[in-house]
Amino acid sequence: MESLISNQSEETSSWGGGSKPMAASYGKLMMWFFIVSDGLSFSGFLVSYGFSRFKNIDSWPIADEVFTHFPFMHGIEAPMYYVALMTFILIISSVTMVLAVDAGHHMKKNKVIFYMFLTIIFGATFVGSQAWEWNTFIKGDYGALKTRGGQILQFVSSETGKRAAIKDFSFEIPTDRETHESSSGVWYKAESSLPSYSLNEVKFGFEMNDDLVIRIEKLDEKGKKIILSRDESLLQIENAVGVVEGANLIENEYGNPLFADFFFFITGFHGFHVLSGVIINIIIFFNVIIGTYERRGHYEMVEKVGLYWHFVDLVWVFVFTFFYLV
Amino acid sequence: MGKETHNLAIFRGFLKFKSNVQKIWGVLILLSVLTTVEVALGIIKPDILNVPFLRVKLLNWIFIILTIIKAYYIAWDFMHVRDEKSSLQGSVVFPLVFLIPYLAFILLLEADYIFDVMSEGFVSWNF
Numbered sequence: 123m124e125s126l127i128s129n130q131s132e133e134t135s136s137w138g139g140g141s142k143p144m145a146a147s148y149g150k151l152m153m154w155f156f157i158v159s160d161g162l163s164f165s166g167f168l169v170s171y172g173f174s175r176f177k178n179i180d181s182w183p184i185a186d187e188v189f190t191h192f193p194f195m196h197g198i199e200a201p202m203y204y205v206a207l208m209t210f211i212l213i214i215s216s217v218t219m220v221l222a223v224d225a226g227h228h229m230k231k232n233k234v235i236f237y238m239f240l241t242i243i244f245g246a247t248f249v250g251s252q253a254w255e256w257n258t259f260i261k262g263d264y265g266a267l268k269t270r271g272g273q274i275l276q277f278v279s280s281e282t283g284k285r286a287a288i289k290d291f292s293f294e295i296p297t298d299r300e301t302h303e304s305s306s307g308v309w310y311k312a313e314s315s316l317p318s319y320s321l322n323e324v325k326f327g328f329e330m331n332d333d334l335v336i337r338i339e340k341l342d343e344k345g346k347k348i349i350l351s352r353d354e355s356l357l358q359i360e361n362a363v364g365v366v367e368g369a370n371l372i373e374n375e376y377g378n379p380l381f382a383d384f385f386f387f388i389t390g391f392h393g394f395h396v397l398s399g400v401i402i403n404i405i406i407f408f409n410v411i412i413g414t415y416e417r418r419g420h421y422e423m424v425e426k427v428g429l430y431w432h433f434v435d436l437v438w439v440f441v442f443t444f445f446y447l448v
Numbered sequence: 449m450g451k452e453t454h455n456l457a458i459f460r461g462f463l464k465f466k467s468n469v470q471k472i473w474g475v476l477i478l479l480s481v482l483t484t485v486e487v488a489l490g491i492i493k494p495d496i497l498n499v500p501f502l503r504v505k506l507l508n509w510i511f512i513i514l515t516i517i518k519a520y521y522i523a524w525d526f527m528h529v530r531d532e533k534s535s536l537q538g539s540v541v542f543p544l545v546f547l548i549p550y551l552a553f554i555l556l557l558e559a560d561y562i563f564d565v566m567s568e569g570f571v572s573w574n575f
Contacts, residue, residue: 144536154540165548169555176559180567186490206487210480217476220526224468271572345498345505425528432526436519443515447490448508 153426157433160395164437167391168444171384181339183377184347185446191258205446208251209438212396215244216435223428226421231410234424238407241431245400252393259385262368265289265317266375267324269361274377276337277328278349286334288365292319293327317365328359339377385445392441395434402427455530458521475525482514503560 144151175182185202192200222237265288267275277286297320304312328334336355340348350358366375374382406427415421456471457464458478465471489497489507497507524530529537565571 144533144539146532146536151536154536158540158543161544162547165544165551169548169552172552173555173559176556177562177566179560179563202487202490206483209483213476213479213483216522216526217472220472221469223528224472227468429527432522435526436522439515439518439522443486443511447486447511 147422149426150422150429153429157429160433161437164388164391164440167384167388168440171388171444174378174380174384178378178380180341181378182341183339183374183381184345188259188376188381189255189446191263193254202446204251204255205442208248208255209442211244211248211251212435212438215241215248216432218244219428219431223421223425226415226424229416229421231413231416234410234421235407238403238410238424242400242403242407245396245403245431249393249396249400252389252396255389256386259382260368260370262366262375263287264375265319265324265365265367267321267359267362268364268366268373269358270363271361272379273339274366274375275358275362276347276375277334278337279333280335280349280352281333285337286331288319288324288327288367291327291331291334292323293330295320295323295326317367319365321362321365324365325359325362329356388441388445392434392437395437399427399431399434403431454528458525471525475521478521479518482518486511486514 142148146154187201189205190199190201192198192204218237218240222234222241225233225237264276264285266277269275277288277291278284279286299316299320301316302311302313332352334355335352336350336358337347338350338358342348366373368375369379369382369385371379371383371386373379376382406423409415410421410424415423454468454471456466456468458471458474463474465474489510493507497505497510499506501509523541529540
């Protein structure tokens with residue numbers, strides 16, 4: 123590692139092997155080129171998200187209103203605080219990683235072990251937080267109706283201006299309708315589980331509550347969702363064809379289903395990177411403990427996984443901006 | 449790589465750290481400050497910044513610029529790009545700074561056009 127090749131020998135032996143292009147080892151260079159190509163994949167995803175968003179620029183869901191939850195704090199509106207915390211966790215894990223690399227340069231085995239351990243803990247915390255985010259997003263919170271054209275109708279109280287949950291105002295009508303399972307049907311067709319309230323129950327409850335109005339997906343000039351008047355709402359609710367609770371790849375109570383698709387795809391792809399990063403970190407961590415790199419004489423392997431780990435952090439910085447802030 | 453071959457100056461030499469570990473903490477503080485500013489702006493959303501510039505809100509431009517600054521410091525100081533040879537710096541950074549803005553430009557322009565076509569009334573928003 124320490125050796126420098128003089129100019130003369132570079133001229134004579136650069137095709138004979140043993141020289142390092144750009145003064146970096148083979149493994150490190152390959153990690154860099156992997157990172158460049160992976161960075162291009164991520165940029166492809168984020169740009170296609172931007173494409174869908176610009177295409178629906180006047181009706182795209184507002185991220186602040188989607189991610190408003192914080193673990194163990196129920197009913198408190200906390201837009202983005204949890205994602206911000208996740209961002210800090212990942213940045214700090216990046217710092218502990220770079221401290222491990224630095225300790226490796228000084229051949230301090232115990233410090234490398236300590237910082238690698240912290241990195242793994244922070245990384246695992248991040249993956250767990252992401253799982254929690256997914257769970258909250260899939261479950262949804264207020265529920266909405268969808269129209270035949272695929273638009274989402276959300277409910278707002280006209281007095282307080284706050285969102286109204288369908289479970290709070292729906293009027294329960296006893297019914298025999300059951301989830302259709304493949305065991306009981308013609309052609310073994312099944313349906314996904316029924317929403318907790320039927321369309322008629324929501325409609326009836328809406329008509330009984332005079333202060334409820336409908337909020338549509340369209341945005342006004344200030345970037346706020348348009349709220350219809352009570353009369354317009356009563357007309358609009360006749361267009362509804364189904365109840366949507368939470369989000370999945372087909373429907374999304376927060377608005378455009380593409381938003382949910384990209385959310386699952388991009389944060390899922392990133393979360394998969396974090397997960398594999400944690401696993402690689404664990405492998406290297408045990409290698410450090412059993413002294414593999416001490417015997418090898420250098421900790422370059424820690425530096426290489428460090429590069430990967432920082433890249434994961436770098437991508438999150440962009441995902442955070444384009445998904446939650448912009 | 450030698451033990452003390454790190455370039456310890458950031459902000460074009462305005463701030464010089466005594467050791468690599470110190471520089472790491474310094475960069476962490478910088479990144480935390482930038483993230484805090486982003487989150488605060490994202491929660492407050494000042495009306496003054498709600499003005500479109502090149503079809504993107506001024507606030508969003510600020511977010512994008514702050515993000516690129518953060519990305520720069522993560523790559524340069526955490527990934528040690530600052531200590532690499534300029535040929536390696538170039539071969540890593542150039543493909544990205546050329547291809548990504550290019551892809552973003554063509555796709556966003558196309559999406560903007562599609563939006564215009566749809567809003568001119570050829571396609572019904574709700575039916």
